[in-house]
Structure formats: structure tokens, C-alpha cells
Amino acid sequence: MTFHYPAQMIGAVIALIAAVIFQIYIPQFLGTAVDNAYALLQTGGPQEAARRALLTTGLLLFGASVLRGVFTMLHNYLGEAVGQHIGYELRMAIYDKIQRLDFRYHDHAHSGDLITRGMLDVEGVRLFVNTGIKRLIFLSVLIGFGTVRLLMANWLLGLLALSFVPIVGWRAINARLSLRESWQQLQERLSFLTRVMEENLQGIRVVRAFSAQTHEMEKFNQATAEAQAITSERIGIRVRNGTLMTFAFYVSMGLVLIVGGGMTIRGEITVGRLTEFLAFMTVLQMPVRQLGLLVNSFARATTSGDRLFSVLDEEPDIRETAHAAALSVTDAVLEFDSVSFEYQMGDSAIPVLSDVSFRAKRGQTVGIIGPPGAGKSTIAHLIPRFYDATAGSIQIDGQDIREVTLKSLRNAVSVIQQDIFLFTAGLENNIAYGDPWADRDKIITATNAAQLHNYIGSLPRGYSTLVGERGVSLSGGQRQRLVIARALLMQPSIMVFDDSTAAIDAATEQRILSSIEEHSSDMVSIIISHRLSSLLHADEILFVDGGRIVERGDHDSLLAAGGRYAALYELQANG
């Protein structure tokens, strides 16, 4: 992806090389200045020439210093810019991919893990460009040029001056890698600690109800101790290596000083060259320490890259066919034709639905009832293609749902799911989620039908009241009514209630259903419920067990048949 920005990258490299060259010239000029002054001191030549030479060196030094600053700024900025642009591209790509991967993928993927990939791994790859690639070039150029320059000036002194480089580099890499290893552990411990604290605070009533404060403190202390142990270990690694690296640097400086001092006495080198060696060492010190960062960013980028691309390479199973057309709804005839569904668990296929067939059209209501795990929700999930049936077909007005565009299908089918997800935004933003162009009248029509308008009207900020954390806290029933309003607003042709009125009291539910009935001539309603009163008026009731329809008919005929439905009715009526 770096190659998307060739101009910037080339610019960064050129600026970088320029910065390094000026960096190297500075110690050389300093040495020259010392020699200028010293030479005159020894020979007692004309002062004027020496002063002029000093002035020239001073100006050169100043110029080199300014240019070093400017080019350093340039290469840092350009490198960062390329990194940030790549980060942007990756972020958009992963966001897009995650939005399009189907339910099956998200069922198996851990959402926290995906968030980590989208945040930290994108950062990892981004940093690689700036701290990784660029620093590698920087270090190679700096050490390369420097080595040549110093060895040519005096090979022995050059070797001594550079002797700290391998030691420091080795320690830096070593320390980085072991810090990297314990980083993962530390993160695990810290997230465990976070969880302990968070659950404690969320469940503070349970904690107090069981007088478990002591136990909770023990849990906290243990989690803390584990985190602290790793932290101390990390401090140890960091401090031991950091101070050792500084020491190694000064040892070589001492060697250069003494050996170089001897050479100066013997006249083998000038005092200016000695100054240059020493000054150049100071320049090298920090970049060499950063070798550790470099190796780290390479290692991180490799794992991050792997993790990112494993998501980007995923393809959803639920896809539109190349020639998919928009769904056209006329009578809204929904037909399940011998639909079966199974999912893979390891090597075995677990059947969930077998041979389910039914048919309903505009204005009709289908009730679905059955014990937990009977496959009721699966029926709901197949209609908007959250999953695809493994056998049989589902058609709307004769069009196989696999042949139409997803967007048109999902605009026509609303499933009110059991798990409610509300966005941390205003009530109106949540209600108009499926149709953000909706005007206030349209929103109010939907909330009225869902028996929510009066409540919203009573809030000080009305429809702009924030929902979710730090917003108004809604009861379970209010949340369910909100998602019902959200679905109604889309004016779907097929509406599926997947046990979505459990937390709403029976009276309110009746009012919701009757106000939906006013519009229901426009749509097919499928009501999955364990509350029989919700199903009484359905045109057809399907009793599902073990993935099969075991009884079907309207309320009266099912009651008359005296089967399982009738038994359940007895149970609930006398409960």
C-alpha cells in the first residue's frame, strides 16, 4: 500500500538522506573548527586567515544545523503522512468488510477481537511505515555513512567509536522483544483486572446482597498482584537494558577519549578529528537505541498485517448474485417451500429446521409457537437472508430471495429481534435508523403505533433525548417498543416479531398489536411468541418442535384437535 503514495515516499527518503548528510557534516565542521583554532595556536600563522576560516566554519555549522532541522521535519512529516493515509485506507477497508460479512461470520468472530483488529492492528501497520521502513532507511544510511567516514579518518578510533553500536543494538532488540512478549501477558492481566472491576461495579447489588466485599477485594488483589508482577518484571527489563546501553555508550566514549588522547599526543591525529569522533558518537547514540523499536514495529506489523488481512480476505456466504434485481412486491406472498436448515459444528451437521412449508400473503398473520430451541427464531432469520436455507427455497411474490438484491429484500422484510441493539444517539436517530430521511410525522406515526409516543412526549428533550449510556435509561418494555417503532417506520411488507414483546405487559402488547392491525392489511405479520394471547387471532398457527411443524391450523381448530397446542393453552390459562 506504500506504493499508493510513491511521490510522498520518495520525497520522504530524499529528505531523510539529506538530513543524515547534514547530521554527519556537523561533527566534521566542529572538528574542523577545533583544528582551525588549534593549528594557528601551534604555528602562530596569520590570525586574519584563521578568523576567516572560523567564521566560514561557524556559518557552515549554522547552515547545516538549520538544514538538518528542516529536512528532519520534512521526512518525519512525509513519512507520517504516508502512514496516516495508509491507516485511513485500511480503516475504511476493514470497516466496509466487517459491515458486509454475514451473520454466520459474526456468530463466530469475537466482537472485541474485531475491534482490536480495527483499532490496534491498523495502528500497527500504519506505524510500520513511519517507524519501521523509514527508520530502517535512516539507520542504515546514518550508520553506513558514519562508518565509512570514521574508518577512513582512523580505522582504530573508528572501530572504538562504533564499538557500542552492536552492543546497544543487541540489547535494544533483545529488550524490545522480551517486552513485546510480556506485553501480551500484561494486556491479558489488565483486561482481566478491568473485567473484575467492571463486573463488580455492574453487579454491586449482588456483591452487597451476598456481603461479598471481602471476596471481591480478594479477587481484585489477586488480579492486581498478577498485573503488578508482570509490570515489575517489565520495569526491570527496561531499566536494566536502558542503563546498560547508556553505559556501553560511555565506555566506548572513554576508550575513544583515552586512545584518541594518546594518538593526539603522538601526533597521529589532530585534536579536531578527536572532537569529531566524540561528537559523532553523540549523534549516533539515540538512533541506535531505536533499533529495538524498529524490530518491534516489524514484528508487530507482521502479526497485525496477518490479522488484518485474514479479515479483509473473508468473503461473506450471503451474497447477491451478479444479475440480482430489486425485489418487486405486489401481493407480498411469502412462501416457504420445504425449507431445511442445518449448521456445521465440527464435522457434523446439526439440523435445526426440516421441511418447513407455509404460505401467507398481505393482510395475513402467521403465529409460531413451540418449546425453546425448536427453531422458531431460525425461521425468522431466514426471511431477510441473515442465513441461507440449506435446502428448499423461500419466495416472495414468486421471486427466490437469493435472486434479489439484499438491500431491497431487507427493506421489505423487518425482523424485530430478541437481542436489542440501540445506538448511543437520540431517540429519533434510533427510530429513523432504517430510513434516516424520515420526517417527524412519519416518526410519530410509528411511535404512536408502538405505544411509545406519549412516553417520548413526556421527556424534557423529547425525540432528541439520548438513548444508551449516560442517556435516558429505558425499561425492557420501552426498548422493545422502540425497536418495534424502528421496524414499523420502514413500512415493511413482511414483519416478523421474534418473541419481541416478552418484556411488554399484556395490555400494552394488545394495544400495539391492534394498532399494527390497522396497517396490517398492508403486510404479512409473523408473530413468534410464547404468549398464546398474542397468537389467538392469527390466520394460521404453526406449532414447531424439533425443527418441524408438528401441528398447524387456527386457534379453534388446534384447540379442538386436543394436541400439544391445546395442552399448552390449558397450562397458560391456569398458570
Add this chain to the structure above:
Amino acid sequence: MSSQNRIRDEFHDYDVQETDRPPLAVVGSQISRDEELFGKVYDPHVLRRFLPYVRPYSKQLLLALIAVLVFTGSQIAIPLVIRGTIDNALTSEETSSLILYGVLFAAVILVHYIANFVQEKLASEVGEGLLFDLRRAMFAHLQRVSLSFMDKTEVGRLMSRLQGDVNALQQFIESSIFAVGDVVLLSGVIVVLLTLNFPLGLMTLGIVPVLFVVRFLWLPRARDAFIGARHASSTTNGALAEGINGVRTIQAMAREDTNYVLFDDKARTNLTSQLRATRFAQIMIPIVDTLSGVAMAVVVVVGGGMVLNRTLELGVMIAFIFYVQRFFAPIRSITMQYSIMQRAMASGHRIFEVMDVKINVEDKADAEPLADVRGAIEFDNVTFGYERDRPILRDISFSVAPGETVAIVGPTGSGKTSLTALAHRFYDVWEGAIKIDGQDIRDVTQESLGNTISMVLQEPFLFTGTILENIRYRTRDASMEQVVEAAKAVGIHDVIDSLPDGYESELEQGGGNLSQGQRQLISFARALVADSPILVLDEATASIDSYTENVIQKALERLLANRTGLVIAHRLSTIRGSDRIVVLKDGQIEEVGSHDELMGRGGLYAKLYAMNYASFDDIPRELVDEVSNEDSTT
């Protein structure tokens, strides 16, 4: 810009135009998470409260400070030794004195090494230690602070205090240690330069005030840019997280295209803010390099001239060259310390705000444990509320005999939950008293009270961990047999047994991998294993499927057998099954009696019952008011 279009082409065709932003469409949290990042530089209250946490580390701190001073001293000494060596090399002809300088240099760098090690290690350790101490103290405080405080404070806010704010104080203490070193280093260098050669020193040091001024002009602007970048990045990541957590809803509502465009806005804002922050960070580099270029030029031109005039030794000039490189680092740290202090004060303020919240419910000094409890509960003229002058419960008097089950019923908002919370002393009553076996619960230890009363809350809360750990939550020494027995008694054993890891199965956060009914049953088993003489139970209101419902009803009977029960009942079957019923309305007791008695009396209970709702909570407010008005007029 072409890059963005390229992405779009590479991945999908979008049917949403760039300009097409629906008025009601947003992505990411619309709630600003920002808290005051910077406070006063000096807040005496914060420092006073902070001091006791620092005190245990005073020895290490002192040692660290000594190490810092030694370290700084050796840092200043190094160029001086270099100067001496060079001057010596230039003047003497023999190498013997050179060895002396070699030894000196070795000694200085050895001291430097040791002091460096000590200061780094101690500073980090003190910082880490303080971090954990402070967090522990705050966490412990939260365990005892009044529940009304916890009710009105979000978990997220408390967590950010326990983490972010505590970290800010850690960073503060660590950096303060080094800041001392930086001040000493800077002053040391200044003194040395002026001593070595006053006029040259003065000229070279001219860049120091300039650097300070530049830093202080730059800092507030740069800080805005940095905060902006951080904010943009967290908003973008927040929107990404929302896209992941809400992906099912997003797909169900076909919002992918719109969200992509909206997320793109955020990602682009993030990009520009990051680049803006980078520009601010990078602009300092040429400025600093220019100033150090000036200083070096001064040393070379002026110092060199002095060498020619023989008013300056060459070694001193070289020493100057080395010192000139050392101005910037300490100045940068010192100016940064200013921001760190402001941040620490703001964080400290938030931390101690929580730690200053009074603990209302405390054991008396002479509190004794409740022992051999038979299980008699008495409410004696209890009045209570959460806000001044707004009582939720008034003059509540009733008693529960050992072994009896009393159902508390009443419309929503009648004060049922407060009543049960008081029995456990989550709050203290305003007036009157609550007694267990005749002892005022304020006179006994909270620990023993907790062992006497088990509570089952309406929303079962399970902890991450195994099912076994959850059932044993109160009674950690319970044997496996006891746990299995309890699970069988409440009818959840077969479900647990069918899981791949049985009782060792890990529960996901909040028990997400179990159904609502199953979570309920596990919380029953937890209470059963605790085996307390008194059970306080808040029945779940959400209707559960009839199958699970039946199991729960049986479990409830099993749970209430042989112990005193105070039950907020929603289901008619539970109400009918209780020994007595307390009917609450608007914080007062309306009537008390058995089901038959109350039905015979024809009061509020009988009327509500006659309405045939599944639960009293379901009855709309208007209807309740209607029948109770009838009641008062007859």
C-alpha cells in the same frame, strides 16, 4: 483525494452519493466522553489528599532524589573530564597522566551508570506502586459507599477514574522525580558554562530563554492539536466499535452504504487532525536545530576567536560544544511537566471527589454478629426515601414470622424494591427500625447480616467465570455435592450437565450464553447453596416461555421451603402461594392478609385481582387510580 475514490472502486460500488447525508443518520456515540483534561496547576485539596498515598514511599522517593542528583552531577561532569583529557593531551608529552584521566572517566561513568539505574528503577517502582495503591483504595471505597451514589453514577465513569485518572497521577509522580533532575541539570550546565568562561557562557546561554519562550508559545496551540487528534481517533474507533457491535441491526436495516459514507467523514477528520498534530510536533525540530545552530556557531566563531587570543583553552571550547547539545532535552521535559501537573490535578480532583463520598452505612463500633437466627423480620414504623423531603415509604409496619412467606404486591412505583433493599440495609431508614429476631439491624455487623439474608434480584447478575464459581459465589467452601444438589433442586442440573464442560463451563460476560430463564435458575441455585435463614426475592417480570416458567415456579417453592421469605411477587401463582400478602400503594401499606382474607375484604387487592391481569405490575396506572378512588369513596 484520488486515494479515497480508489478504495471505493476497489471494494464496492456505492449507491450513496458523497453529498447524500440523511439528516437523521449518525454513526458512533453521540455522547461526548470528554472530561476536563486539564485543571489548575496547583490544587491544595488534591495534594493534601494525595500525600498520604505518597508517604509510604518516602524512603524510596528520598533515595530516588539522591540518585537523581548524583546522576545529574555525573552528567555535568562528563564533558568536564573530556575537556581535562584533551587539554592534558595537548599540553603534556607523556601518556601516564592520560591513564589517570582514563581512570577518572571510568569512575564518573560508573557512578553515572549506578545512579541512572537506581533513579530509573525507583521512580518506576514508586509510580507503579502508587498506581495500584490508589486504585485499590478507590475500589475498596466503592465497595462500601452508599448504593444511592452507585445508582446515579455510571459504571463507565467510575472505570475511567479507576484507570485513566489513576494513571495520570502515576505519570505525575514519576515525571516529577525526573523533573527535579532536569531543573538541576539545566542550572548545573548554566553554572558550569558561566564558570568556565563567563562571556562565552553568557552568549551561548542566550538561546535558553528563547527556547523557553518558544516552548511556552507553542505548547497551548500544540496541545489543542494533540487533544484534537486524540479525540478524533477515539471518535473514529468508537464508530468502528459501534459498527461491529451493532452489525446485525445495521444489516437488518440495510444501513451499510449510508454508514460507510458517515464513517468515511469521521476517518477523514481523523486523518486531517492527525496530520495537524504531526505538523505541530515537527515544527519544533527546525526551530530547535536553528537555535542550537546559533549556539554552535557562537562557540566556534567567538570561542574560536578567544582560543586564538589565548583567552580560552581549546578543551573548554570543546566542552562548550558538548554542553550546547544538552539544553533542549531538559527544557522540553520542564515545560511538559507543566501540562502533566495540570492533568494530574484534574484527575486527582475526580478521584478524590469519589473517595470523599461519605460511607453512610457502617458497622457501629460495638456491632455484634447476628447468630442463631430463627428468621423473624419486623418493620417498625419505617419511613425512607432517597431524596430529602421525598419519602418513598411511609410508616411501614408489619412482621414476618420465622418460616413464613410474605408476598409484597402493588403497582409499579409503590416502593416494593426499596422495602426489600432496606431489609438488607442497603440504605438506612429515616425513621423507625427494622429488626431481625428483635435486634435492630443497625446494631449488628453487616457481614453477619449478609450471611443471614440471601437475595435474588430481578435481573440475575452472573459473573464471568465458571457456572460452579457462580453458584458458589457466596459459599466458596460448598462441596460439589451441595452444588449439584442445589442445581437439581431448582431444575437446572440437566442443562448444566449437557454442556460440554458441565459445571466448569465458562459463562460469557453477563451469562450471555444462557437464556434468561437459565440465568434465573442459576441465581436460585446460588441462593440455595448459601442456605440463609431469610430469603429476599424480587421475582422477574419478563414473561418467560411457559416451559421454563413451570420449572421456575417449582424451583421457587423449593427455595422458600423452611425459611423466612420476603418476596416481591409479580405472578399470581406466587402471590396465591404465599402465607400472607402485604399490599403497597404509593409507599404505604394498603392492606395485609392471606389471599382468601383479602379477597373476602373486597379491597384494592380483590379489585386488582378481579381484573385478571397476569401481574399487578401490568395493570395500567389509570386503572389502579380508578379502583383505589372507588375504594376511598366507599
